[in-house]
Amino acid sequence: MISDAIKMMSVVCNNGRLYYLIKMDTFDKCEALMHYETIYSKTESGSVKEFLRTCSKIGLKFIYGGE
Numbered sequence: 001m002i003s004d005a006i007k008m009m010s011v012v013c014n015n016g017r018l019y020y021l022i023k024m025d026t027f028d029k030c031e032a033l034m035h036y037e038t039i040y041s042k043t044e045s046g047s048v049k050e051f052l053r054t055c056s057k058i059g060l061k062f063i064y065g066g067e
Helices: 029-042 048-058
Strands: 008-012 018-023 060-064
Touching: 029 048, 048 060
Parallel strands: none
Antiparallel strands: 008 018, 018 060
């Protein structure tokens, strides 16, 4: 997430569904790490679902596609 060389990550699930996480121009890696730590501290094992739901606050765009 903090590597400047990565602009977009994509995942293809076993069922064929596509997921994308894209860094926008407003992305701030320090703010992103603090946001992740805040979410992780609120739950025992961290909540990926909550992070993805709120990631637009830190300049990330989450997109999920069809099969």
